[in-house]
Amino acid sequence: WRRLSTKGHAPQSVIGQDSVQVFGQSYPRDDFTNVTPKILEKVGRNLHNQSHHPLWLIKERIKAHFYSSFVGRSGNPLFSVHDNLSPVVTTEQNFDSLLIPPGHPSRKRGDNYYLNRATMLRAHTSAHQRDLVRSGLDAFLLAGDVYRRDEIDASHYPVFHQMEGVRLFSNRQLFSRVQNGGELSLFERGGRRSPEKQETHTLEAVKLVEFDLKRTLTQLVSYLFGADLEIRWVDCYFPFTHPSFEMEVRFQGDWMEVLGCGVMEQELLNSAGAGDKLGWAFGLGLERLAMVLYSIPDIRLFWSRDERFLKQFRVQDIHQPVCFQLLSKYPPLHNDISFWLPDGKESEAGRESFTENDFYELVRSIGGDLVEKVSLVDNFTHPKTGRRSQCYRIIYRHMERTLTQQEVRRVHQQIEQAAESELGVQGRF
C-alpha cells in the first residue's frame, strides 16, 4: 500500500491492498476499484474554496450575481449556496437518482473513478440534485470538484469543477406574472412526450420554465463577460432533463461548450418529494468560464502553485477586472509510442479489455502534469492476422520550466514499461 503525503489533499487518503481510505472512511476494494494516488491527491484540495484562486473568484462572482438578482420575499437571497459537499458519492446518487439506467454508457468503469462498485468520486455536481431538493430547497447553487477519466488536452483534465443550479416553481410562482395565470396548470393528464416537453407537463408551463432558464443563464454570462460575448443554444440530451440544451460561447475563434441544462425530469422531482413543482437545472464548468474570462490557455494552470500565476487573481474587490498575463510558454517535447493491443475479447460484465482511456489514465498517472496532450495518431488492423496496433503521440510540456530530453525520455520509458505490464499490450518500441 501507499500512504500519500498529507499536503493539499484529503488527509490520510490511502490506497491499500484491500481497501481505499478517503476522509477517514474505508471502502473495500473490488473489481471496479480504479482510483489512483495521483487522483486522490486532488481530493480535498478544493480549489473552488481557496480564497482568490481563479475558480474561487468565478464562484464568488456567480454567487454575487445570483444574490443581487434574485431576492426572496423578505429580502433574503433566493438561492442558497453549497460548496462543501464531499465528492465521494454512491453510484446511486451519481446515476440512479438521475434516472440514468443500469448499463448506460456513462457508468463505464473506463470513464469514471470508482472506489468500488457502490462508491465513486462524483462525475458531476448533479449527483446531489435529488438530495438537496428532498431536503426542502427550492433554489440552490452547488459548487464542487468532479472527476472523470477523459481525454487529455488543453481544455480537458481528469479533475475539474462544476457549479450546479436548480430552481423549482409552484403553479403560483410560475403563472403569477401571466395575465389570467390562475387558469393555467403545470400538469396535464394523457399528454405525450415530444421534442418540446415531457408527457405530464403542459406546453405553456414548460415554455415559461425554459424561458426563465435561458434568460437566467444569458444574464449570468452577460454579467460575467459583458454583453458582447457571442453565445448560442444547442439542443442536446440528458437522462435527467427534457428538453435539454447546451450553451456554447465563442472562444479564440471556436465555439466552446460551457454548460448543460434543461427542464428537470418530473420523475426525479417526484422521487424527491417535490412532485407538485416544475424545475430547471444547469451544470456549468468553472474552468471553462475562467479560461474565457481570464484568457487562461491551458486547464492545468489551475493546479499551479506558482506565485506568478496565483498573485494575479488577488484583487481587492471580486468585481475588479483581472488582466491575466500569460507566463511564457516553455517549449514542448514530443515522443510517440506504438503497441499491439491485447486480443479483444470482452470480459466480465461491464469491463472492456483495453480502452483508450486506460492508456490516457496510465500516461496521466506516470507523467502527471508534464503531459500536455495525448493523441491517437495511428490505428492499424493487420489485414491477415486481424491484430490491432495503435500509435499515440505524447506531448510533454511543463507550464513553469523547460523540460530536458533526458527527463522526458525517463518518463516515456516508464510509460512504455507500464503499458506492457499493466495493459497487456505488446510494445513496438
Ligand code: FA5
Ligand atoms: C453534465 O455534467 C451535466 N450534469 C450538466 C447538467 C446539469 C445538465 C443539470 C442538465 C441539468 P457535461 O458532461 O456536458 O454535463 O458537463 C457540463 C459542463 O462541464 C460542460 O459544459 C463543460 O463546461 C464542463 N466539462 C465537462 N467535461 C469537462 C472536462 N473534462 N474538463 C473541464 N470541463 C469539463
Ligand code: MG
Ligand atoms: Mg456536455
